[in-house]
Amino acid sequence: MKDSIFNKRGLLFAFFAIFLFFFSCKDEKKKEDNILKVEDTIVVAPFFKLSLAQWSMHKMVFDDKVSPYTFAEKAKSWGFSGLEYVSGMYYEELEKENFSKEAMAAFVEKCxxxxKKHEMTNLLIMIDGQGNLAAETSEERKKAVENHYKWVDAAAAMGCHSIRVNLSGGTSTEEWITSSVDGLTQLATYAKDKNVNVIVENHGGFSSNAADLALVMSKVNMPNCGTLPDFGNFCMKRKDGSIYNGECAEEYDMYKGVSELMPYAKGVSAKSYNFDADGNETKIDFSKMMNIVKDAGYEGFVGVEYEGDVLTEEEGIIATRDLLLKVAKEL
Structure with missing residues (x-):
């Protein structure tokens, strides 16, 4: 009788041990699943970092009189880590002082x-209105080049890797290419000693012909001279004859253009206009564009540049940011 009781107890103990082992294994499996889920999240991190082009705030600054010096604070609050400044947003104060050394130094100090306060990285300054680097005459080109010196110095003092310039000027493709090579070589030679790159954006006119712009880069052939491919600026000719405004009459293939400019890219500008109900850009296939960027081996900053007219600037900036992150998970 005693042996029978012990046998029953032994069986119960064995059954209980098996029960605990089964659920313990099940719990370990859950833990492993959770670990795998965390690892999966890490794997799909973007291959690029996010920066914000200050032009995305141009209505805030010019129309609503928001201080351009709030750029770092706002960009940080919207989830960015890099800053792409626009020189023209500071011209009101700088022109009053005729771009004096003191005025430029104050600009640099404030930025x-x-x-630093918001732990953001200064990347580049987009320069406008400082003369035509591809002007027809050597005198005009030289003056434009020298006008950019102060911005090279400012970029160096701010820790920026580049200044973005425009290549305006010329009346024929051949003339524009020759003048562009000369203007860029002069400026890049000055910027080289400051450890600053001179980069060109496809920005209307001859510069929006990506094959020709790539040819200019190959002819300049300097390590600190490159491109800033922009997803949307491929209008080569407008019906009203302007460079930046008016209906486009002749447009370069945007996907072909970005592909041709990526070998020289030291930055990427993710231009956006408007979005559909699913959050996709209505004119530009971001998935296709970012595939081109990734295939080029680019792993630097991608700058959001919103220019839409439906969403507010803040909404458009966030929509573009979210689209880039969504696309990154799918690539």
Missing amino acids: NAES
């Missing part, structure tokens, strides 16, 4: 203080 550096804000970027």
